[in-house]
Amino acid sequence: MRKPILTIFYQFNPWNSSIGGIQTVIRSFIKYAPSEFEVRLVGTGEPKSSTGVWQKTEYAGRSIQFMPLFNMLNDNVRGFIPTTVKYTAALLGRCLASDFIHFHRLEPTLAALNWYGDKTLFIHNDIQQQIAAGTSKKAMLWQYFPAGYFALERFLIKQFDQIYSCNTESAKFYQERYPAVAERVTFLKNTVDTEIFYPLEPREQEKQRKLLAQQLGLPEQTRFVLFAGRLHPQKDPILLVRAYAALNDPSLHLLIAGDGELAGEVRSEIARLALCERVTMLGSVSFEKLAQLHRISSAFVLSSAYEGLPMVVLEALSSGTPVVTTNCGETPRLLRADSGMVAYERTPNAIANALGHVLQHAEDYPAVSCVRNAQPYAAHTVVSDVYKDMLHRWKQRSVSSTTTAECI
Structure with missing residues (x-):
């Protein structure tokens, strides 16, 4: 049996020194991916590097396929056009379906509505606090249009087979707001790589x-x-x-x-x-x-x-x-x-x-x-549990490899 393919979508380059919780989660999902899976990442590239094509490479000792959609100098700094908008636009019209698809922002999932695959959305913030009028309007553009964000979310949320939230209040919020997908919403511990972060004597x-x-x-x-x-x-x-x-x-x-x-x-x-x-x-x-x-x-x-x-x-x-x-x-x-x-x-x-x-x-x-x-919250334990659940679902479905191969 061929290996199931996981494709991760996020607007960053894992070899750059950008600091962020989403980046850390993705790095852990690459580093601690079991050998039963093939892992791919759709991100951003270095200036003047090739874009829009798969590149076989390695991260943290793990062989992966990497596709930069466009190049950017510094993914820590927002430009006039938000990076999420650029990333979503670059995905539209493509078919990058695979057995498992992980998204860490909502907007790019517009491109994936008709893609085949077991789709997971990771929610990294308490969305109610994030869009609240009391926080800085510079933090998130959707704060100017909260009704627009929730309308988009309502339109897109049903496509996901799994929704993970690292915040208990946020998980409860989604279960109550979208009862049709409530059973798919789960609290997931964020992780720490204890091979890197440990105390000294x-x-x-x-x-x-x-x-x-x-x-x-x-x-x-x-x-x-x-x-x-x-x-x-x-x-x-x-x-x-x-x-x-x-x-x-x-x-x-x-x-x-x-x-x-x-x-x-x-x-x-x-x-x-x-x-x-x-x-x-x-x-x-x-x-x-x-x-x-x-x-x-x-x-x-x-x-x-x-x-x-x-x-x-x-x-x-x-x-x-x-x-x-x-x-x-x-x-x-x-x-x-x-x-x-x-x-x-x-x-x-x-x-x-x-x-x-x-x-x-x-x-x-x-x-x-x-x-x-x-x-x-040790990364190896938390990530391994997620992959075990994915592998169980993969074996349960018994989907023929030819269906996925049409878009790979």
Whole structure:
């Protein structure tokens, strides 16, 4: 029997250093794909590379087929025309059907309405918070036309055989809003790659912390607070900088790992608050570098306006680092009392107070507790369970290979 084919659709290049939860999920689904499956990814390419054709390549030691629909220089930054619009337009008129099809944004599924295959939609945010009028209008264009988004969703949702949400409230919302597909909606844990994100022994952690302080020209006793993610209105990095300023602790240094359209505004805010010597903007970093930063940081801070379950929270916890977060997404439900703290108001002072408490009472948030909190989300386990379910459905259907081959 031939191998079932999984084709994943998302607007990124897995070999670039873009930071994002969706990208991390897809990387895990490639890395931990069992040998019973053939995996394909339809994404974006490097400038001047070939587009619209399958390329046999390798990612994380796994052989895959990769097709860039178009080339882009930096997938961390939105252009005048949203990347999702470009990606959807590039898919229209194509037939890229396969046995299993994974989508991580709704809009591109317009192209797949008549494609054969077992289709899965991954929902990565709490859509009610995401479109809420109270959040920044810069975060998502659909915030200007919420009725239009839900009309499109209602039109497209029935094509999916499986709908995964990493947020319990979002999963409940879809089950209630679309009773015809309620049985297909399932809560799915987000994942962390424990082969990359793991804690250091205290002595080695201290050594690495001092080394980074030395590399940055900072006092040896400097402690680090980390933020990692897109510099995008959803993550609200301006609020993060203001919270750090409100904390006003000269022994702390804020590390910002990531890039995006708000990078210039973040730099301006840092300068306005006279924090240039106390904040380092690192830009996009590799997963290996990000893991090192997690391991030597005293805390990880998330200032988001809305979320699903941020992968970076799991990465911090798996690295033994406590988390301070705003009250959004799944993180407040995930965090235990000994692995982090929630700021229930999205204000600089509330976040600063929560962060200050965690830092002043570090003994209450030991690395072992943080790691234990993240263990159920290990990528190998979660992803393997999804693939087992897919393989079971594949064997149940017994679809002839010739049907799929017409569009492959």
